[in-house]
Amino acid sequence: MIAVPFVLGAIALVLLAIIDAGIVLAIAAVIVLVVIPGLALTSRLVPTTGLGAASWAAVALGLGLGAAMLIGIAADLTPLGIRFAPVILLAISIGWIVVLFRRSGGAWPRIARPRVSTRDASLLALGLLLTVSAYGVARGSAAGAAAGTGDPSSLTQLWILPMSDDTVQLGIHNGGDEAMTYRLVLESDDAELGEFPEIALEPGTSWQETVPAASLPAGSVEARLYDAADPATPIRAVSLSDPPSGG
Amino acid sequence: MMARDQARPLYQHPLGTSPVPLGWLPATSVLAGLGLLSVAFANTLGLADSPFADIAFWAGIFAIIGPGAWRLFDRAPDRRERIGILAVMAIALYIVKLLHSPTSFTLYDEMQHLRTAQDIALTGHLFAENPLLLVSPRYPGLEVATDVIGTATGTSTFQAGLVVVGAARLLLALAMFLFFELVTRNDRVAGIATFVYMANPNFLFFDAQFGYESIAVGFLAVVMYLIALSDGRWSSGAAAAVIPIAGVIVTHHISTYALIAFLVTWSFVWWLAPSRSLSGPGPLRLTVITIVGATAWLFAVAPLTISYLGGRFADMLALISLLLGDIESRELFRATGGMIAPEWERIFAWGSVFLILGLLPIGLWRLWRELRHDPTAITLGLVAMVYPVTLALRLTQQGAEEAARSSGFIFFGVALVVALAVTAPVPAALRLRAIARPALVTIVVVMFMGGAIVGVPRWVRIPGPYLAGADTRSVERQGIQTATWMLEHLGPERRVVADRVNRILTGLFGRQRPVSNFADQVRTYELFFGPDVGDKERSIIERGDVEYIVVDRRLAGVRPLAGPYFESGEDRRVAQAGGLTLEALTKFEDVPGVDVIFDSEDMSIYDVRDIATGVRP
Numbered sequence: 001m002i003a004v005p006f007v008l009g010a011i012a013l014v015l016l017a018i019i020d021a022g023i024v025l026a027i028a029a030v031i032v033l034v035v036i037p038g039l040a041l042t043s044r045l046v047p048t049t050g051l052g053a054a055s056w057a058a059v060a061l062g063l064g065l066g067a068a069m070l071i072g073i074a075a076d077l078t079p080l081g082i083r084f085a086p087v088i089l090l091a092i093s094i095g096w097i098v099v100l101f102r103r104s105g106g107a108w109p110r111i112a113r114p115r116v117s118t119r120d121a122s123l124l125a126l127g128l129l130l131t132v133s134a135y136g137v138a139r140g141s142a143a144g145a146a147a148g149t150g151d152p153s154s155l156t157q158l159w160i161l162p163m164s165d166d167t168v169q170l171g172i173h174n175g176g177d178e179a180m181t182y183r184l185v186l187e188s189d190d191a192e193l194g195e196f197p198e199i200a201l202e203p204g205t206s207w208q209e210t211v212p213a214a215s216l217p218a219g220s221v222e223a224r225l226y227d228a229a230d231p232a233t234p235i236r237a238v239s240l241s242d243p244p245s246g247g
Numbered sequence: 248m249m250a251r252d253q254a255r256p257l258y259q260h261p262l263g264t265s266p267v268p269l270g271w272l273p274a275t276s277v278l279a280g281l282g283l284l285s286v287a288f289a290n291t292l293g294l295a296d297s298p299f300a301d302i303a304f305w306a307g308i309f310a311i312i313g314p315g316a317w318r319l320f321d322r323a324p325d326r327r328e329r330i331g332i333l334a335v336m337a338i339a340l341y342i343v344k345l346l347h348s349p350t351s352f353t354l355y356d357e358m359q360h361l362r363t364a365q366d367i368a369l370t371g372h373l374f375a376e377n378p379l380l381l382v383s384p385r386y387p388g389l390e391v392a393t394d395v396i397g398t399a400t401g402t403s404t405f406q407a408g409l410v411v412v413g414a415a416r417l418l419l420a421l422a423m424f425l426f427f428e429l430v431t432r433n434d435r436v437a438g439i440a441t442f443v444y445m446a447n448p449n450f451l452f453f454d455a456q457f458g459y460e461s462i463a464v465g466f467l468a469v470v471m472y473l474i475a476l477s478d479g480r481w482s483s484g485a486a487a488a489v490i491p492i493a494g495v496i497v498t499h500h501i502s503t504y505a506l507i508a509f510l511v512t513w514s515f516v517w518w519l520a521p522s523r524s525l526s527g528p529g530p531l532r533l534t535v536i537t538i539v540g541a542t543a544w545l546f547a548v549a550p551l552t553i554s555y556l557g558g559r560f561a562d563m564l565a566l567i568s569l570l571l572g573d574i575e576s577r578e579l580f581r582a583t584g585g586m587i588a589p590e591w592e593r594i595f596a597w598g599s600v601f602l603i604l605g606l607l608p609i610g611l612w613r614l615w616r617e618l619r620h621d622p623t624a625i626t627l628g629l630v631a632m633v634y635p636v637t638l639a640l641r642l643t644q645q646g647a648e649e650a651a652r653s654s655g656f657i658f659f660g661v662a663l664v665v666a667l668a669v670t671a672p673v674p675a676a677l678r679l680r681a682i683a684r685p686a687l688v689t690i691v692v693v694m695f696m697g698g699a700i701v702g703v704p705r706w707v708r709i710p711g712p713y714l715a716g717a718d719t720r721s722v723e724r725q726g727i728q729t730a731t732w733m734l735e736h737l738g739p740e741r742r743v744v745a746d747r748v749n750r751i752l753t754g755l756f757g758r759q760r761p762v763s764n765f766a767d768q769v770r771t772y773e774l775f776f777g778p779d780v781g782d783k784e785r786s787i788i789e790r791g792d793v794e795y796i797v798v799d800r801r802l803a804g805v806r807p808l809a810g811p812y813f814e815s816g817e818d819r820r821v822a823q824a825g826g827l828t829l830e831a832l833t834k835f836e837d838v839p840g841v842d843v844i845f846d847s848e849d850m851s852i853y854d855v856r857d858i859a860t861g862v863r864p
Contacts, residue, residue, distance in 0.1 A: 138345075
């Protein structure tokens with residue numbers, strides 16, 4: 001019976017680590033960098049004889065969060081800025097200052113021993129497990145919603161960029177979730193200058209081609225992009241009104 | 248000093264070291280977990296545009312708050328059980344916001360602050376310009392704490408920020424309970440007061456977001472607790488309050504000024520109190536420290552706060568214009584886009600307001616009768632009396648936002664006074680004991696739901712399909728991919744003009760430099776309301792040194808739910824009528840010298856550098 005809360009709690013923690021390990025790490029960091037320094041500051045700055053566990057927790061969180069901010073602002077004044085080394089060095093220095101200038105009479109809180117039955121512990125662990133599951137459901141829904149855009153070409157990007165080396169860059173990016181095949185046509189005043197008849201792109205991949213500006217006529221140049229499955233209807237169009245050093 | 252320190256024994260919380268029965272805490276934890284699961288499914292249903300999303304959402308919220316509220320009204324629980332229940336409720340309600348956007352910060356204000364956090368993480372230094380919210384880098388407390396955690400662990404800003412704001416949320420609930428307990432000497436009233444505080448419209452979303460107020464209100468609560476705990480006696484812990492006071496000053500301007508206002512009032516009431524000879528020095532010393540610190544920070548680090556907040560204070564004067572009949576009142580519960588809240592939501596929202604208004608006199612009467620010798624209680628009572636004024640401000644277009652922002656502070660007083668009202672002894676002759684508790688729990692639950700409805704409209708509360716001009720609902724892959732493309736192909740810090748949402752996306756994901764009236768005093772929104780590109784448009788581009796214009800064709804004909812198409816200052820009537828046309832948006836395409844360099848399904852980017860300078864760099 002006693003194993004129930006441990007198993008439920010362990011499942012919850014493993015599930016959270018699988019869903020988002022960074023949050024577990026960040027919680028650990030808050031304990032080390034906020035709560036523990038906060039407890040040290042509380043024990044030195046506040047007469048602790050009359051404080052219960054809740055008061056300790058509240059004051060330690062308040063002082064710890066404030067101290068973390070002040071450490072960051074102090075780190076900003078160092079040449080390295082708010083980076084790992086100065087942050088840790090400053091945190092340790094503050095810790096030492098607190099220890100050296102300790103006040104007498106501080107006492108750790110007399111924390112009442114909780115009377116936790118196996119049933120209570122199981123329920124608390126179950127609450128944690130349900131909470132982590134809710135987070136998992138929310139993440140799954142959000143990912144599903146982001147993926148489900150319907151039209152596979154809806155996240156296709158087309159661009160044309162005049163470059164500083166007297167060239168023009170043409171590019172296509174398939175930002176959707178399905179592989180696409182495109183046809184790209186370069187035109188000037190309705191005259192076709194060139195064609196890339198079959199450009200196959202996997203999801204998340206790009207295609208780029210550089211065209212010397214000298215090969216382009218004076219005046220406007222337009223690039224039209226077609227879905228290879230429907231070569232008559234352009235899905236994207238970009239244009240340069242006057243290509244650099246145009247022919 | 249010592250003599251004064253010894254004048255009166257300080258109040259001590261009942262400690263108790265006997266074994267603690269957990270009471271209802273485990274059961275409320277399970278119900279809160281089930282409630283969160285229900286909210287997660289509500290969000291899934293919302294994304295599928297299902298009408299059942301609301302039922303699942305509110306059922307989940309009720310599971311989180313209902314059993315806890317019932318238990319808080321009970322006289323039986325140990326104070327430690329009350330604290331545990333409040334902590335579970337506070338964290339569970341924070342997770343409701345996390346479930347809304349579980350993979351990144353997507354609320355409008357969050358993305359503004361994310362840019363500041365991003366700048367600190369990239370450069371390692373503070374105070375880089377943030378064109379999305381100029382004042383944000385000057386109050387970097389939240390972002391610094393987040394960066395310290397992120398730097399030490401290698402976790403993302405989202406993960407670190409989530410945990411930092413969560414810690415602040417826990418701090419708020421604990422410190423508020425302890426503070427109210429010191430004032431009332433009664434853990435039942437303190438527990439109910441803390442729950443009533445959670446009914447403030449900002450609690451569920453606004454003060455749970457990655458924004459400076461979310462962390463600052465936690466600091467406010469602990470400052471007040473430390474002052475009350477020590478009676479202001481320096482050697483008794485008031486000195487420790489300097490750290491969270493510094494935390495407030497470097498984190499949030501409005502919270503700083505709210506703290507100063509509270510401390511000044513508190514000091515004055517303390518000075519007037521007939522029993523002051525028995526008391527400690529009160530908050531005067533810390534009031535002076537706070538004023539000096541805030542003034543130094545304002546002039547040395549954040550002088551632009553004056554212009555930023557100046558306009559907001561001026562907005563509050565709209566109330567006078569309303570009273571004089573110079574302006575018309577705002578229609579409540581109706582978004583710019585014409586969307587109106589459902590009737591049942593309006594009933595709950597009005598119910599919440601009327602319940603508070605009805606309970607305030609009862610609570611104030613009880614406060615005067617039982618606690619008038621306590622300067623802290625009197626000060627909180629005075630704060631509560633500001634509540635009706637903030638309601639009046641909501642009737643004005645200009646003051647509505649300021650009124651909404653103030654609730655996180657005003658409710659420090661409202662919470663105590665309402666708690667005193669709902670725990671007032673009921674005369675035995677009325678024979679109401681049997682129904683008193685269900686009725687009172689219903690009252691506070693209605694108050695909570697009404698507060699949540701007032702705080703965030705339905706289209707923000709529950710995620711759903713893409714909506715144009717609707718802040719968090721407009722954040723989707725196409726806009727983000729366009730912004731990312733700009734960073735990869737145009738480089739950072741290009742001067743761009745975009746609509747309200749794409750300005751944030753290009754500034755955050757594209758690291759561009761949006762040009763706006765807000766940041767540059769150039770009315771770039773006027774580029775989009777005329778039929779063609781004439782001298783006026785060219786002048787705007789020239790003055791703003793604009794390089795690129797990002798156009799989102801989905802805005803055409805839409806009445807934006809978030810208010811303006813572009814930014815405050817534009818003609819509201821156009822947005823209210825859905826008057827932005829596709830022709831006006833895309834008119835740059837045919838202008839000589841303008842290149843259409845980018846096209847995705849709904850978005851285009853125009854290179855207007857030749858218009859701006861006449862010569863391509």
